[in-house]
Amino acid sequence: MNHRIASVHCIITILFSLFTLASCIDEEYPADNTPEGNFEALWRLMDEHYCFFDYKQQTLSADWNEIHTRYRQKISPNMNNEQLFEVLTGMLGELRDGHVNLGASFNYGRNWSWWEDYPENYYDSIARSYLGRDYYIASALHYKVLDDNIGYVRISSFDNGPGSGNVSDMLHQLLACRGLIIDVRNNGGGQLTNAHNLASHFISQRTLIGYNYHKTGKGHNDFSTPEPEYLEPANGIIWQKPVVVITNRQCYSATNDFVKCMHTVPNATLLGDQTGGGSGMPFTQEIPNGWSVRYSAVVSLDANRQHTEFGIQPDTVVSFSPSDLQRRKDTLIEAARQLMK
Amino acid sequence: MSKAIITLCLILFPFITYAQEKTYYLGIGSANVMDTYLSPYSYKGFGMSVTREVQYSHTLHTLSLSASSIENKAGNVDAYSGDIRYGIAHQFDIYQADNLTVKAGPMGTMMLGCAYNTRNGNNPANVHSSLMAGASARIDYDLHICGRSFPLQYVIDFPLIGIAYSPNYGQAYYEEFVLGNSDHNIVFAYTGNTPSLRQRLTVAFPAGKHQLRVGYLGQYDQSSYNNLRYHSYSHQFVIGLTM
Numbered sequence: 196m197n198h199r200i201a202s203v204h205c206i207i208t209i210l211f212s213l214f215t216l217a218s219c220i221d222e223e224y225p226a227d228n229t230p231e232g233n234f235e236a237l238w239r240l241m242d243e244h245y246c247f248f249d250y251k252q253q254t255l256s257a258d259w260n261e262i263h264t265r266y267r268q269k270i271s272p273n274m275n276n277e278q279l280f281e282v283l284t285g286m287l288g289e290l291r292d293g294h295v296n297l298g299a300s301f302n303y304g305r306n307w308s309w310w311e312d313y314p315e316n317y318y319d320s321i322a323r324s325y326l327g328r329d330y331y332i333a334s335a336l337h338y339k340v341l342d343d344n345i346g347y348v349r350i351s352s353f354d355n356g357p358g359s360g361n362v363s364d365m366l367h368q369l370l371a372c373r374g375l376i377i378d379v380r381n382n383g384g385g386q387l388t389n390a391h392n393l394a395s396h397f398i399s400q401r402t403l404i405g406y407n408y409h410k411t412g413k414g415h416n417d418f419s420t421p422e423p424e425y426l427e428p429a430n431g432i433i434w435q436k437p438v439v440v441i442t443n444r445q446c447y448s449a450t451n452d453f454v455k456c457m458h459t460v461p462n463a464t465l466l467g468d469q470t471g472g473g474s475g476m477p478f479t480q481e482i483p484n485g486w487s488v489r490y491s492a493v494v495s496l497d498a499n500r501q502h503t504e505f506g507i508q509p510d511t512v513v514s515f516s517p518s519d520l521q522r523r524k525d526t527l528i529e530a531a532r533q534l535m536k
Numbered sequence: 537m538s539k540a541i542i543t544l545c546l547i548l549f550p551f552i553t554y555a556q557e558k559t560y561y562l563g564i565g566s567a568n569v570m571d572t573y574l575s576p577y578s579y580k581g582f583g584m585s586v587t588r589e590v591q592y593s594h595t596l597h598t599l600s601l602s603a604s605s606i607e608n609k610a611g612n613v614d615a616y617s618g619d620i621r622y623g624i625a626h627q628f629d630i631y632q633a634d635n636l637t638v639k640a641g642p643m644g645t646m647m648l649g650c651a652y653n654t655r656n657g658n659n660p661a662n663v664h665s666s667l668m669a670g671a672s673a674r675i676d677y678d679l680h681i682c683g684r685s686f687p688l689q690y691v692i693d694f695p696l697i698g699i700a701y702s703p704n705y706g707q708a709y710y711e712e713f714v715l716g717n718s719d720h721n722i723v724f725a726y727t728g729n730t731p732s733l734r735q736r737l738t739v740a741f742p743a744g745k746h747q748l749r750v751g752y753l754g755q756y757d758q759s760s761y762n763n764l765r766y767h768s769y770s771h772q773f774v775i776g777l778t779m
Contacts, residue, residue, distance in 0.1 A: 218731065220758040220767045224576040228610070240576065244706060300612070387710065407715065410706030412763050419704065422717040476708050479656040481575050485610025487655055492706045 228483040230279050234270045236482040237283055237297075238263050241290075243413040245490045246475055250502055251290055259415075262289050280304060280486075292504070293447055294477040298487035309471045309505070310444035316468045316515045317380040317443050321525045322349065331368060334361040335389065338369070345532055346372040350393070353385030353449045362396045363431025374437040374535035376528065377457075380467065384448025387476075394456035395429040397438060397463060402426045404456045406496040421496065426456055438463045439531040442509055446470035454507050455497050464534060465509040467527045472506040557591040558779045561736075563753045565772030567604035569617045572765045573662040573703060574653040579615045581606035583770045585753065594641075596672065598623040602649075602755065602770065617768060619649025619664065623693065625672040635680075640673035643693050649768075658708055664759070664766065666725055668698030679739070689749070692735040700725040702761035723761045732757045738776065749776035 225235045242248075242259055251257040266286040270279075280297065284304030287295045297304030325347055330339040334356030338348035346369035350357075357365075369375060377393075384390075394404075406421035440457045442465055451470045457463045475491020482488060497503050511534065519526040567583030570576075583604035590597045603618040625643035632638070649664040672693035679686045703712065704719040711717045723729075738751030755770040 220570075220731070220760050220765050222570060222577055223765070226577065226609070236576070246706065388714065407711055407717065409704060409708065409711065409719070411704050411719070413705075417705070419707070419719050422711070422715070424715055476658055476710065478659040478706070478708070479653075481577065481608065481610075481613065481655075483577065483609065485608055485612040487613075489657065492658070493708050493711060 224483075226483050230270050230272060230274050233279060233482045233484050233486070234267065234283065234286075237488060238266075238286070240480055240482065240488055241287070241295075241490055242415075244410060244478065244480070244492060245290070245295070246410055246418075246492055246494050247290070247292065247504060248415040250504060251292075254505065255289075255291060257289050257291075262286055276484075277301075283486075292475065292491055293471065293473045294475050294489060294491045296487075296489040298489070309447070309473075313444040313468065314514060315381075315443065315445070316513075316527060317445070318515070318520065318525070319381070321520075321523055322378065322380070322528065324523060325525065325528055331365070333365045334358060336361055336365050338365055340369065340372055341376075341532065343532055343536075344371070344373055345535055346375040347378065347528070348375065349378045351382055353382065353387075353389040353393075353453070355385070356389055357393055358389075359392045359395065359429050359431055362393055362429065366396060366432040366434050370432075372436070374439070375434060376439050376441060376531045376535075378441045378528065379446050379450050379453065380441055380443040380527070381445045382447075382450040383445060384450050384473065387449050387452055390449040390453035391426060391456065392429070394453055394460075395426055396432060397434050397457065397460045398426060398428050399433050399435065400428060402456075402459050403498045404459055405498055406500055407493060409493045418494070421494075421500070424495075426459075435462065437535050439534055440465050441527050441531055442467040442470050442507075443527075444468055444471045444506070446506075448473040451503055451507065452495065455495075455503055458507060459498055464511060464531075465507070466511045466531050466534065467509050467513055469508050470503075470506040472504045474503040556593060557589075559587075559589045559591075559749065559776050560779075561585070561587040561589065561749070561753070561774050561776035563587070563770075563772035563774040565753070565770060567606055567617070568767070568769040569604060569606050569615070569651060570765065570767050571617075571651045571662050573659060574615070574651060574656055575608065575613075577608060578767075579606035579608050579613075583772060585755070585770070585772060585774075587774075587776075594627055594629075594639075596623075596625040596627060596643075596674070598625075604768075604770070613653065613655045615651060615653045617649065617651040619647055619768075621645060621647040621649075623672075625693065627672065627674060630673075635678035637676040638673070639675075640671065643670045643672040644668070645670060645693070645695060645698075651766075651768075658710065661709075662703065662766075663701060664757075666695070666698055666700035666730070666759075668695035668700075668725060668730070670695035670697075687740040687747075688737070689740070689751075690735070690737045692733065694733045695725070695727070695730055697726045698730075699723065700730065700759065700761060702759070702764060705763040720762060725759070725761070729760045730758065732759070736774065738774065740778065743777070745779075747778040749778060750774065 288306035476493035478492040563585040587600040627639035
């Protein structure tokens with residue numbers, strides 16, 4: 196009997212030890228829904244999760260600690276939501292990252308200077324005049340054969356397609372063309388898989404398109420080993436004739452990645468303006484007042500291990516000419532046609 | 537081959553022996569979930585669970601489903617979490633007196649769960665999965681009030697050591713499952729980084745041929761892997777039917 200009592204005593208001791216050892220895993224962030232609490236929570240959230248601090252320090256001289264000091268002075272206990280939103284958006288804007296946003300019910304904080312500070316090089320009504328009315332639509336692909344036997348495809352988003360079948364069907368329709376123009380101007384991105392679906396129809400062998408890595412801890416330089424990313428050729432039709440990709444500053448995120456892929460294609464030419472960039476895959480979190488915080492979490496490099504966060508330079512720089520604008524001609528499409536003559 | 541058959545028989549033995557007790561529990565109560573892959577803050581709301589527990593002579597099989605509907609403190613984001621878990625415990629007689637029985641022993645648990653945040657973009661959900669060895673104990677006390685018997689039962693189990701799945705700190709599921717880039721996703725789990733506990737206290741009332749059990753269920757799941765922190769606390773009122 197004594198042995199049993201000793202066993203029960205032993206079990207109770209172990210249980211109490213476990214309760215003592217097993218501390219609670221609970222919130223670590225400032226939880227006060229005050230201007231100070233929200234400011235500190237946002238600064239810390241970015242400090243521990245944002246993946247481009249070193250790169251932004253090198254390129255923009257953006258020192259996150261100095262930014263804290265500067266913006267903390269603008270926080271006061273009595274400021275209203277609109278004032279707080281303006282200060283917090285200003286702080287995030289220092290990073291000049293289109294994937295860094297503050298979301299409130301009344302506004303969406305952003306710094307879109309990556310395209311707002313530059314010529315647009317795209318006029319929708321003029322570009323649409325090249326498609327006319329009798330163009331084909333295959334998911335996200337709007338296309339037709341121009342009168343000089345060059346295929347023209349307009350892709351305004353990678354949100355919903357194209358699937359690989361759409362691309363094959365389109366290329367089948369354009370088989371007789373002597374070249375292809377892919378117009379991704381003003382395409383702000385979407386699903387990476389859709390962008391890769393399209394790019395995979397322009398490579399004939401497994402191709403290194405870049406490297407990816409992510410944060411592994413709270414330090415600014417806590418990163419995983421960069422992993423190579425390869426693009427496999429599509430199962431359908433592979434386009435091996437000349438192709439020109441028309442870009443502008445609003446080619447962002449998944450579209451930037453598409454351009455990055457096409458940069459590795461030997462028979463492809465990038466034409467137009469530099470892309471907008473956005474090479475960080477964004478995650479979303481929040482601060483105590485419920486505003487959403489979007490930030491770049493995963494870094495994507497190109498095949499030469501270079502950042503494309505601030506965009507990709509075209510092979511041929513072409514800007515919209517004012518005279519073409521008056522004539523309702525698209526300078527960039529016309530330049531692409533000339534290139535394939 | 538013969539070893540494999542013997543092993544299989546040993547595993548299946550508890551299932552083919554006579555079931556002493558089979559109990560179905562329904563639990564309803566509060567939930568508090570924090571998953572720093574999705575948000576640094578706790579989400580709170582409603583939680584429920586369904587449990588099927590089969591007690592053989594010394595073996596206890598537990599299959600449970602838990603689900604919760606939760607929201608952030610600001611009340612502008614909804615999230616959902618849930619898990620399915622199976623546990624098998626072998627319980628030795630530790631102490632036995634007229635009205636008190638104590639059983640305890642090792643327990644193995646498999647768990648697969650998920651937390652989903654309706655607002656997040658590339659990190660909308662996080663999977664929680666583990667295979668753990670731990671311990672369980674059961675105390676039965678026959679409480680007599682005014683000549684009537686009210687059997688009390690307290691059950692507790694907790695993991696001690698095992699393996700668990702976790703994404704890395706800033707790793708996207710796209711990297712892992714589309715590109716196939718794993719990064720310390722299977723982690724060593726022990727009490728220090730997985731301090732979790734499940735306990736239930738019930739009192740039984742006769743209900744015809746069966747027993748009706750009512751009481752409290754507490755589930756405290758916690759983990760800290762790859763600099764990601766998680767907890768799921770649930771306090772529930774449970775009602776069960778023992779057959």
